[in-house]
Amino acid sequence: MAALGLAILAMAPAPANSASELTLLAFGDSLVHGFGLAAGDTFPEQLEAALRQEGHAVTVINGGNSGDTSAAGLARLDWALADAPDLVLVELGANDGLRGLDPAATEANLDAILGKLKERDITVLLAGMLAPRNLGAEYAEQFDSLYPRLAEAHDVALYPFFLDGVALEPDLNQPDGIHPNAAGVAVIVERILPHILPLVEERAAKGAAKGTAEGGQADG
Numbered sequence: 652m653a654a655l656g657l658a659i660l661a662m663a664p665a666p667a668n669s670a671s672e673l674t675l676l677a678f679g680d681s682l683v684h685g686f687g688l689a690a691g692d693t694f695p696e697q698l699e700a701a702l703r704q705e706g707h708a709v710t711v712i713n714g715g716n717s718g719d720t721s722a723a724g725l726a727r728l729d730w731a732l733a734d735a736p737d738l739v740l741v742e743l744g745a746n747d748g749l750r751g752l753d754p755a756a757t758e759a760n761l762d763a764i765l766g767k768l769k770e771r772d773i774t775v776l777l778a779g780m781l782a783p784r785n786l787g788a789e790y791a792e793q794f795d796s797l798y799p800r801l802a803e804a805h806d807v808a809l810y811p812f813f814l815d816g817v818a819l820e821p822d823l824n825q826p827d828g829i830h831p832n833a834a835g836v837a838v839i840v841e842r843i844l845p846h847i848l849p850l851v852e853e854r855a856a857k858g859a860a861k862g863t864a865e866g867g868q869a870d871g
Contacts, residue, residue: 672708673707673708673709673710673737673738673851673854673855673858674709674710674712674734674735674736674737674738675698675699675702675709675710675711675712675736675737675738675739675740675847675851676711676712676714676731676732676734676736676738676739676740677694677695677698677711677712677713677714677715677739677740677742678714678715678724678728678731678739678740678741678742678743679714679715679716679719679724679740679741679742679743679778680715680716680717680718680719680720680724680742680743680745680746681715681716681717681718681719681745681830682694682715682742682745682813682814682830682831683695683713683714683715683740683742684713684715684716684717685713685715685836686717686825686830687825687827687830687832688832688833688836689833692832692833692836693713693715693836694715694836694839694840695711695712695713695714695715696711696713697836697837697840698711698840698843698844698847699711701840701841701844702844702847702848702851705844705848707848707851707852707855709851712734712736714731714739715742718746719743719746720743720744720746720747720750720752720757720760721743721744721747721756721757721760721761721764722756722760724741724743724760724764725760725763725764728764728767729767732767732771732773736773737773737774737854737858738773738774738775738776738847738850738851738854739768739773739774739775739776740775740776740778740847741761741764741765741768741775741776741777741778742778742780742813743760743761743764743780744757744761744779744780744794744797744798745780745813747794748780748781748782748783748786748794749783751786751790754782754790754793754794754797755793757794757797758797758800758801761777761797761798761801762801762804762805765777765801765805765807766805769805774850774853774854775805775807775808776807776808776809776810776843776846776847776850777798777801777802777805777807777808777809777810778810778812778813778843779795779798779799779809779810779811779812779813780794780798780812780813780814781794781795781812781814781818782794782795798811799811808846808849808850810843810846813839813843814831814839815839815842816838816839816842817831817835817838817839820835822834823835823838
């Protein structure tokens with residue numbers, strides 16, 4: 652019985668750190684929302700499970716909306732921030748690229764989104780996207796370059812390509828060849844997690860320091 656108990660403990664997820672209770676908003680389009688996926692398989696759900704496995708008590712909110720362009724995301728941002736998240740992962744632009752929209756307009760919309768998040772002192776990870784190559788080299792260069800440019804301008808972390816390791820991989824996508832399947836989402840989470848963990852740890856430390864300072868003021 653003792654051996655069985657130890658085995659169960661070894662298999663259990665790492666305990667969450669109660670000192671780092673955080674909320675992360677995954678804000679994006681169908682890639683975040685979970686188009687065609689069963690409950691438990693979506694990006695926010697798999698990301699939350701991975702973060703908790705790493706010992707971080709982070710609630711990941713599904714702020715995805717299928718079909719959203721960057722303009723649609725900007726239009727609903729204030730509503731999406733009603734839960735006052737500590738961190739936001741911004742994943743928008745895929746539909747802009749698929750529709751061949753002006754990259755300058757996409758950049759302006761994302762610039763406004765990042766500006767609003769900065770005003771609220773929210774930690775941000777900007778997830779980049781790549782333009783469909785059938786739109787030509789000039790369009791692709793204009794579109795692809797807007798993400799690193801915005802990340803630098805707003806001093807936020809950048810994950811260069813949200814679909815890294817998954818795009819154009821038949822086994823990791825649904826029949827439409829665009830939306831990841833559950834296995835594809837797992838690859839995205841595995842690859843993006845190292846970029847999210849430092850932000851979570853930094854935000855948790857910031858919250859702990861603030862709590863200590865406020866506690867000291869209360870004692871005084």
